[in-house]
Amino acid sequence: MAETTPPNTNAAPESATRKHATRITAVNRKGESEAKQRPLDWRLIKRLWNYARPHAFKRNLLLVIVVMRAVQMPLMAWWIATVINGPIFNRDWPGVVRGTLIFGALAVFTEVTHHYRSKLALQLGEAVVQDLRRDIFAHLQKMGMSFYDRTKLGRIISRMTSDAEAMRMGIQDVLFIGMVQGGGMVIAAGVMLWYDPPLFGFVLAMTPIIIMLNRYFTKRLTKQARLIQESFSRVTATIAESVNGVRVTQGFVRQEVNAELFRELVKDHSNYNLAQARLAGTQLPLLEFKTQFIIAGLTVLAGYQVLEGGFTIGDPPPEKTFAALVVFWFMIPLFFNPIRVMARQFNTALTAMAGAERVFGLLDIEPEKLEADDAVSPEELTGRVEFQDVRFGYDPDHPVLHGISFTAEPGQTVALVGHTGSGKSTVIKLICKFYLPTQGKLLIDGIDAFKLSTDALMAQVGIVLQSNFLFTGTVMDNIRMGKPDATDEQVIDAARRLDCLDLFEALPEGLLTEVGEKGGNLSLGQRQLVCFARAMLADPRILILDEATSSVDTMTEARIQKALEVLLQGRTSFVVAHRLSTIRHASTVLVLDHGKIVEEGPHTKLLAEDGIYANLYRQFIHATES
Numbered sequence: 004m005a006e007t008t009p010p011n012t013n014a015a016p017e018s019a020t021r022k023h024a025t026r027i028t029a030v031n032r033k034g035e036s037e038a039k040q041r042p043l044d045w046r047l048i049k050r051l052w053n054y055a056r057p058h059a060f061k062r063n064l065l066l067v068i069v070v071m072r073a074v075q076m077p078l079m080a081w082w083i084a085t086v087i088n089g090p091i092f093n094r095d096w097p098g099v100v101r102g103t104l105i106f107g108a109l110a111v112f113t114e115v116t117h118h119y120r121s122k123l124a125l126q127l128g129e130a131v132v133q134d135l136r137r138d139i140f141a142h143l144q145k146m147g148m149s150f151y152d153r154t155k156l157g158r159i160i161s162r163m164t165s166d167a168e169a170m171r172m173g174i175q176d177v178l179f180i181g182m183v184q185g186g187g188m189v190i191a192a193g194v195m196l197w198y199d200p201p202l203f204g205f206v207l208a209m210t211p212i213i214i215m216l217n218r219y220f221t222k223r224l225t226k227q228a229r230l231i232q233e234s235f236s237r238v239t240a241t242i243a244e245s246v247n248g249v250r251v252t253q254g255f256v257r258q259e260v261n262a263e264l265f266r267e268l269v270k271d272h273s274n275y276n277l278a279q280a281r282l283a284g285t286q287l288p289l290l291e292f293k294t295q296f297i298i299a300g301l302t303v304l305a306g307y308q309v310l311e312g313g314f315t316i317g318d319p320p321p322e323k324t325f326a327a328l329v330v331f332w333f334m335i336p337l338f339f340n341p342i343r344v345m346a347r348q349f350n351t352a353l354t355a356m357a358g359a360e361r362v363f364g365l366l367d368i369e370p371e372k373l374e375a376d377d378a379v380s381p382e383e384l385t386g387r388v389e390f391q392d393v394r395f396g397y398d399p400d401h402p403v404l405h406g407i408s409f410t411a412e413p414g415q416t417v418a419l420v421g422h423t424g425s426g427k428s429t430v431i432k433l434i435c436k437f438y439l440p441t442q443g444k445l446l447i448d449g450i451d452a453f454k455l456s457t458d459a460l461m462a463q464v465g466i467v468l469q470s471n472f473l474f475t476g477t478v479m480d481n482i483r484m485g486k487p488d489a490t491d492e493q494v495i496d497a498a499r500r501l502d503c504l505d506l507f508e509a510l511p512e513g514l515l516t517e518v519g520e521k522g523g524n525l526s527l528g529q530r531q532l533v534c535f536a537r538a539m540l541a542d543p544r545i546l547i548l549d550e551a552t553s554s555v556d557t558m559t560e561a562r563i564q565k566a567l568e569v570l571l572q573g574r575t576s577f578v579v580a581h582r583l584s585t586i587r588h589a590s591t592v593l594v595l596d597h598g599k600i601v602e603e604g605p606h607t608k609l610l611a612e613d614g615i616y617a618n619l620y621r622q623f624i625h626a627t628e629s
């Protein structure tokens with residue numbers, strides 16, 4: 004009747020969680036330095052315990068049940084000892100039957116409370132982990148882009164999974180199991196002391212030895228378990244890497260080398276598992292043996308007391324020693340087993356501390372302040388965008404934009420061109436207010452970006468990125484994302500205005516076709532058109548477009564081209580341009596080089612100047628033709 008909480012089937016699959024956490028550990032060597040345990044910290048315990056506060060009824064009921072559980076186990080043990088010492092010893096049959104019936108009732112009652120203790124603990128743990136995940140998620144939504152630049156995705160995921168899970172175990176198990184076991188231990192000690200103080204003195208003298216033996220064995224087992232976990236994380240990391248990089252592997256004909264490496268890793272893991280099995284095979288029986296050893300010692304002592312006149316003052320009658328021996332026989336396991344259980348719970352508490360420290364560390368990061376407290380929220384924007392000597396660096400010590408100045412009037416299309424790393428995407432990220440300029444001013448409709456509410460701006464900005472991000476759902480769902488309250492007719496109308504409705508209708512289920520994970524069921528061109536339709540439906544004043552570089556067939560290209568022209572009409576648009584026609588039709592082309600605008604003006608003017616742009620243009624034509 005071990006006092007543990009059964010695994011929670013609703014929880015994130017533990018193996019998946021562990022795999023993920025361990026994968027991170029292996030892929031990111033730095034992750035290994037993240038401490039798995041932290042000392043107990045009352046500040047963290049209090050904060051973690053606060054998460055149980057909204058579920059006070061469950062928590063309090065659980066505390067009552069836990070107190071009952073602490074009494075039940077010693078009570079049952081004592082009762083059965085009393086039946087042996089009383090009715091059985093005195094050959095009293097009715098007494099034996101009565102005693103057994105009472106024992107049966109006690110056992111049923113014990114199991115019922117056990118059931119409710121486990122159930123309530125699980126429910127409390129589930130409620131707490133749910134609240135925690137909700138808070139982490141809400142907090143992540145508020146974080147600015149710079150946070151995501153600094154923080155690895157794996158770290159964020161492990162805060163949500165393994166750390167939150169560790170905190171759940173801390174809440175649902177440590178205190179309650181600790182109380183049941185600790186309470187049972189104290190009561191068992193009290194009963195033994197009451198029956199025979201000298202014999203209990205022997206039990207007490209054995210306790211430090213038992214604790215030391217426990218520590219020695221569990222230390223070895225834990226060390227081995229850690230080795231297994233680490234070797235497993237190397238295996239999973241290698242699988243993930245190999246699957247992700249399968250094309251490169253095949254391209255460089257490294258299959259055999261990789262397979263050999265993997266074989267070694269798997270063998271390694273298997274050896275650690277076998278070593279653990281061997282260790283457990285010898286250690287666990289030894290752990291069990293210690294209790295028997297104490298019972299044997301007690302029997303000798305009791306025998307000495309009865310046969311040799313005893314070692315206690317007052318010379319108790321032999322029946323009293325017999326009775327005490329029977330009681331001790333039942334109480335010994337209740338006194339010693341908690342040592343092991345509580346040591347395990349102590350470890351769980353330390354792991355929960357480490358999880359809590361990391362999760363609260365994340366929750367305590369203040370979101371970057373991207374707007375003033377008195378930021379304005381204009382109903383409508385005209386879409387005028389002005390950069391005044393804007394300087395910016397993702398890391399303020401390493402600026403990547405050096406004094407950018409230009410103005411985009413409402414309705415104009417600005418094409419951004421330049422070599423890779425010249426700063427095109429950074430300019431766009433500033434317009435979206437993912438970051439604020441380090442120096443200089445960015446004005447939207449004459450309002451400083453900091454003074455303009457981010458929500459109001461985003462309501463007027465449409466973004467179509469190269470990656471064409473589609474979410475699981477239908478084509479219709481994905482277009483509707485541009486305006487969640489749009490009717491089906493409005494969605495269809497947006498597609499029709501872009502002249503691509505026929506393409507969507509030709510899909511197996513028309514607009515109700517599932518796009519698959521990341522849009523995998525659609526072609527690249529179709530994915531782009533879905534994103535265009537999404538932007539069309541949102542009808543933003545400012546449109547940001549990072550044109551896709553991947554080539555599509557000529558017919559789809561023509562459709563995309565046409566759709567794009569319609570989409571850009573009447574909006575201030577910023578396009579990281581990869582299509583010649585987009586650049587040609589742009590009101591102005593900004594040529595960026597090392598974070599500076601080096602040329603600026605319409606295509607024909609720049610071509611005539613025969614500078615950097617003309618050179619880029621020639622390279623571009625050459626690349627498209629070859």
Ligand SMILES: Nc1ncnc2c1ncn2[C@@H]1O[C@H](COP(=O)(O)OP(=O)(O)OP(=O)(O)O)[C@@H](O)[C@H]1O
Binds near residue numbers: 152424428
């Ligand atoms: N999140 C980031 N954190 C730190 N540095 C960054 C980040 N994003 C871009 N940079 C750096 O800023 C500079 C400008 O990058 P940016 O992405 O704006 O160039 P780009 O012209 O859009 O390039 P590409 O055409 O390859 O997309 C580069 O030196 C790049 O390494």
